[in-house]
Amino acid sequence: MVDGAVVIVGAGHAGFQVATSLRQLGFKGRVCLLNDEPHLPYQRPPLSKAYLKGNAGPDSLMFRPQKFYADQTIELIAAHAVKIDRAARKLMLASGATLDYGHLVLATGARNRLLDIPNANLPNVRYLRILDDSEDLRRRIASCKRVVVIGAGFIGLEFAATARIKGLEVDVLELAGRVMARAVTVEISEYFQARHAASGVRIHLGVMATAIEADGDEVTGVSLSDGRHIPSDLVVVGVGVLPNVELAAEAGLPTASGIIVDQHLVTADPLISAIGDCALFESPRFGGSLRLESVQNATDHARCVAARLTGDDKPYDGQPWFWSDQGDDKLQIAGLTTGYDRVVLRGDVAQKAFSAFCYHGDRLLGIESVNRAGDHMFGRRLFSAGGSITPEQAADPGFDLKKALA
């Protein structure tokens, strides 16, 4: 039980959810949710998808209106935390004010990894993480003609698909030999490469951007490691993120590629938890430490911590799932496919509706589905129930997945 206020640093998916879940679980103490962005807490995934494409206003992204926070007595505090005094159980804010905590939840998320090449700081070299980035890119998409996207990860490709739909010439640069190489199987990479190519997006694999070319402050193109030069008037960079660990590290808490927490999402200090994109957590189920960047991970972490703080202390055992919308295609991933050595396809690639069932030996690790929501939901339910199906069953179109759940 908590002796004092629960103070939550960061009002993204994880921070918002922990505050909300605390109230849902009947927590009666003070809840302070620190928000250092100039908007009510909002959803991030649409920033590179529907929001970027459409005309909706920022209100459409908000988790809840202002009134919700007052009704739930969640103190939404516009502030950036700068220091933790663990001995005094105080959090220092950039304004100079301090907040006492009974328990501190670090939900500081991640920030974009910045490109370190000549001219990378020009006005038309952009990133996409926060609402203001998406707003800004909407305007630039409307006024620019040619964009080079650096990085063929989820965000780069989602942006590329939208820019193409909006009529821009689009080139995507990727250092790896295939798109989304860190996240999906070869089969899924190849499908999306072909789909983007069919829509007119040019994807260049195995190349690095070496410099942004400019005329004064105006971007004129990008130079590549293979000597080519691609003209453009806009560059969008999606080369991954860095977890925001500094607040924890400066307070003496162990960090590595995230703030280190145990199976219960507690840091080395029992009065401080870390959740969401910033947390490197111990996962017995997946054998080792994991840091995931997904809404599922952020919200399930948050629910786990809220349960612990209200008396139900269990190790975190969330089932990973993820999605990405690229053009007309919806990719959904259930489970973690890292370490797979065998892929079984189900469905029809030509019909643009199929799933890649990923196995290590006979052990089903995950399912990557393209426009097959049924397979995805099956995977989530199967993994939650601790079940599996054999590669032969997955490959058999006559095999009824529902039976496997029963």
Ligand SMILES: Cc1cc2nc3c(=O)[nH]c(=O)nc-3n(C[C@H](O)[C@H](O)[C@H](O)COP(=O)(O)OP(=O)(O)OC[C@H]3O[C@@H](n4cnc5c(N)ncnc54)[C@H](O)[C@@H]3O)c2cc1C
């Ligand atoms: C464009 C985009 C598209 C995405 N699409 C998908 C998707 O389709 N599916 C999916 O599952 N995931 C997607 N993600 C990832 C998902 O949004 C993140 O995993 C999720 O937002 C993580 O939540 P979080 O609360 O841990 O971190 P964040 O959402 O990053 O929130 C952290 C917050 O903490 C604040 N903060 C940091 N330091 C401090 C401080 N010292 N004091 C106060 N506040 C601080 C930050 O400003 C930020 O507001 C996407 C992300 C982006 C950027």
